[in-house]
Amino acid sequence: MKFSRFGILVIGSLLVVVVGISFIHFQREQTALRDDLNRRARVISKSLAPPAIRILKNPPAIDEEDVAERLEGQGRTIGLMICNLEGKPIALSSTLTDTVTCNDEVMATLESGKESILLDEIGGQSLHRLILPLKDRTGSLLGTLTIVHDSSYITKRVTSAVTWMTLSLAILAIVIALGTYLASRRSFQRSVTQLLDWMKSSKSAEDLPPPTESLxxxxxxxxxxxxxxxxxxxxxxxxxxxxxxxxxxxxxxxxxxxxxxxxxxxxxxxxxxxxxxxxxxxxxxxxxxxxxxxxxxxxxxxxxxxxxxxxxxxxxxxxxxxxxxxxxxxxxxxxxxxxxxxxWLTREEEERYYYGFSNEAVWPLCHLTHHRPHFEEKDWQSYIKVNEKFADAVLQECGKDQPFVLVQDYHFTLLPKLIRERRPDAVVGLFWHIPWPTPESFQICPWKREILEGMLGANFVGFHLQSYCNNFLDTVNSLLPVRIDWDRPGILHNEGLTTVKPFPIGVQLWSERGVASDERFREKANMWRKELELNAKRLIVSVDRLDYTKGIPERIGAIDRFLEKYPAHRGKVVFVQLAAPSRVHIPRYREFVTEVEGLVEQINWRHGTEDWKPILFLKSHHDPETVYTFLRMADVCIISSLSDGMNLVAKEFVAAREKGDGVLILSEFTGAAREFQDALQINPYARADFAEVIRVAIEMPMEEQKKRMSRMKAQVIEHNVYGWAANLITEMTQTVEVGISSRQDFQTSKYL
Structure with missing residues (x-):
């Protein structure tokens, strides 16, 4: 078996660890044994110091031999030696006659006056010598006492212990290394097997997930x-x-x-x-x-x-x-x-870029609903910062080939230019989902030129309606040094051509969204009728975000006027408003919700009875199935926006009419009004006319309903969301060739 580099690395690392641990254990064991021998020698020297001092002062021949021979044969103690100040032995054990003398180490101890311990190899023996200076009561040096031990057992014991420990650790290391190698090999083989299985499954109907093993x-x-x-x-x-x-x-x-x-x-x-x-x-x-x-x-x-x-x-x-x-x-x-x-955006970035500049400045600026835009320098700076953050992300994702970038809506007006400056070859499209105001309205923005220059970084800018395109062209023409090509139409500037075209958006059919089946719809419809006590009443429905541009107060006012003018419909008609909370962090939106709820309560108090409320206000984030259920249940749908780029709810209502009936009341200030000529169009501000249209819708004959709905449904099916997306893709591919020649045309035109 050939070990992989990984296995060799693991084994080598473990061996280094084993050697290191063995060395440390050797040092600790050797130190412990030496310390033990030192203590033993000190105990003996302290006990023999008094008789040794007496011998040095008055050395009788018999006592010398008695003291010197007293320790012979006592375990690992070999013997002792007593030396005087002249370096002559006064007493010496017979076992030390040929090995130990009053040498330089003994004389050095006399000079220092301090105890010394020596480990030597003398005469083929490992000896441990403790040399103790002997002093009388006055502190005068008299000589030295040397205690000699056999220290060879220390090396033997340490070597034996370390050998066994090294062998044990080595065996353990080998077992661990082998186990690690086998486990990693098995894991790798399993990963490879999964990869092969997935590759095989791609050829068959089986759909296995791709492997995700760590290796x-x-x-x-x-x-x-x-x-x-x-x-x-x-x-x-x-x-x-x-x-x-x-x-x-x-x-x-x-x-x-x-x-x-x-x-x-x-x-x-x-x-x-x-x-x-x-x-x-x-x-x-x-x-x-x-x-x-x-x-x-x-x-x-x-x-x-x-x-x-x-x-x-x-x-x-x-x-x-x-x-x-x-x-x-x-x-x-x-x-x-x-x-x-x-x-990821910080809370401050979201607060200032999204809720601040995007929705308190640009949103009211572009919707002509008489709500004053709120311009803040800090919001604008955050808007720039977030656009730059998104630009960095886009550029990181651009490969070597020419990238196609499709930017959506008013949150990223600066993004096309930021991309163009760093990737001139990029094809950038910008689609604007909300209305574009007149030049006179737009010019109040403190950063109007920066916004327009950022948008002109795109190869094309798309709007829902031609009227929005015309407003944009007029705005750019009045504020920037450019030339408008009204035939194309487009804007010629230093960086080339930016075409401006309408791309009215459509919707996806409900049948493609996986919403309720007919059986499920009937179940949900019966549930809602029972819960809301609708019974057999005629149903008027609206679906909106809680936004001041949607004309909800005007709609409620028209309902009030309708019930006041035509009391015969009281108790027979119910208006259901599905309202999704929106931008609740903005004070004016919170105030708007309070205003709408107050109006609903007022109308219900004025016209309602114990068993009938004319208006049901359902404030929640409703899922698609609930929206579809109410749009299909409705006899009439009201869209009364004060300003709206397109309004897809109008198209979704038409798409939901499975039986081809129903009436759409549609504000003339929506983009959808250009396509739905068969809707009953209203001016939301004209309350009396609005109320009269509600009566016409409620009383419209079924034959007339189906005739109008048939034409509107054909429009929804033919101009669906897929066609809209296809037109954007086509426009992006066509602008690649046009841009180069257009830049040359503009440069030439400046000198004409």
Whole structure:
């Protein structure tokens, strides 16, 4: 058997440890035995010191021999020697006659007047000598007393003990090394076996997880990426082949094929504030949820097809527990196809960048609802810092090939320029999900030019409506030294061309979202009707975030006016408002919630009875199944936004009408109003007209309902979210060739 380098390293390390321990034990054992012999010699010397002193003072011949021979044969004591000041032996044991004399060491002890201990090899013997200076009562030196012991047993005993210990440790070390080697070899073999099994399973229908043993962890990361790419390619090929049977309708499969064909092996990076998968704790357990977001619905299929990277703020309370050392996680959890990289923000950054500048400055600035924007220098600086943090993350993910970056919404106006400055070859798109105001409204922003210059770092900027595009072009034209190409349309500037186009977003059909089946819907509908005591009453429904742009007070006022003007409908109609709390850290949002709740209480008190409340205000984060249930139950859906980029609830209501009935009341200030001419459009500020439209909707004949709903549903199906995403992908690939020539055109035009 050939040992691996790892095994040799382990064995070598253990041997070094064994030798070290043996040496330390040798030193300790030898020191202990010597100390014991020293104590024995001192005891003997102290007991023989008085007679030795008398001999030195008056040395009778007989006593000399008695003292000198007294210790012979006493264990390891060989004998003694008494020397006078002249260095002559006064008494000497016969066993020491040929080995010990009053030599220099004895004379040195006389000179120092201190005890000395010597270990010598004399005459082939290992001797231990303790030399004690002898003094009379006045302190005068008289001579020395030397006690001699055989010390050879120390070496023998230490050698024996160390030998046995060394052998024991060596055997133990070999056993440990062998066990470690066998365990590591088995672990490695198991990892390799798992890797081989996974590679074999990729050829069959069986879907085994990639190996994650510690010895193969670096390889496992690459294996997981390869797994995602192979799975995405397999699914794309399968779905594209099925999609070929369908007409020109955009589907998830067709979108995947389009993305794969357009981008190829180049990396697609999506950047948004909201993440597509969030880890939270519910009922004490960690769970993954998909935020209710049209953006997530639209872009998730694209990332799945391209095995791209989604960079977003990690806002889930349990998000940190699921990422690796690079703050990444493969998603979707059940079948990983692309990478989600989470960016961590401090509480202050989130407070100032998101709640502050994004939602107290940019949001009211772009929504013409007569709410004053709040501009703070500290919020702006935090906004810059967070944009730079996201830019660093994007650039870290850009490979050597030309990257495609799709930036989402008003949270990252500076990001396109930051990317362009460090990766001029990057193709950057920016989609703006909210309205763009008129130049006169936008110019109150203290940092208007910085925002516009940041946005122009993108190859294209997309909005929902052409009117928003026109407002943006007018704003840039009035504030920056650029040339507007109204035919393209686009903006020519020093860095090239930024095209500006409308890309009205759509929704994904409810049947593709895995919501309730017909049986489950009936069960949920009956449950809600019983819980809310709706019985056979006509149902008007609205679904909104609790935001001042949604026109909720105006809607409640119209309900009040409707019940006041048409009392025949009292007790027969119920208005249900599904309201999701939003941005509760911002004072004006908290005040808005209090205002709405006060209005609901007031209207219910004015018109309600003991067994009927005209308005049911359900404030909670409602899951998609609940939203779908109420939209399908409703006879009428009201969208009364004061300003809205598109409003996907209008489209989701239409998509939920399985029987083709129902009436949509839609604010003319929403982007969706341009597409839904068959909706009953209203001005939310005109309360009397609003109330009259509610009456028309409640009393509309079924035939008229179905005629209108049929046309709106065809619009929703044809212009769905997949078509929107496909248009963005197409625009990104087309801007690659256009940018170079456009930069040259602008440079030339400056001299004309």
């Amino acid at each position: 193969l962890r670096p390889v496992s990361r690459e294996v997981e990426k390869l797994t995602a790419r192979l799975r995405a390619a397999k699914e794309t090929a399968k779905e594209v082949s099925e999609a070929n049977r369908v007409s020109n309708l955009w589907t998830g499969a067709r979108l995947k094929g389009h993305a794969t064909f357009s981008i190829g092996n180049k990396s697609l990076i999506v950047v948004s504030n909201r993440e597509p998968y969030m880890h939270v704790k519910k009922e004490g357990k960690q769970r993954v949820i998909i935020p209710a977001s049209g953006l997530v619905t639209a872009l998730d299929p694209v990332l799945r097809a391209t095995s791209g990277i989604w960079i977003a703020h990690g806002s889930g309370e349990e998000d940190r527990d699921f990422v690796n050392s690079e703050d990444k996680i493969l998603v979707p959890p059940e079948s990983p196809l692309y990478t989600l990289r989470r960016i």
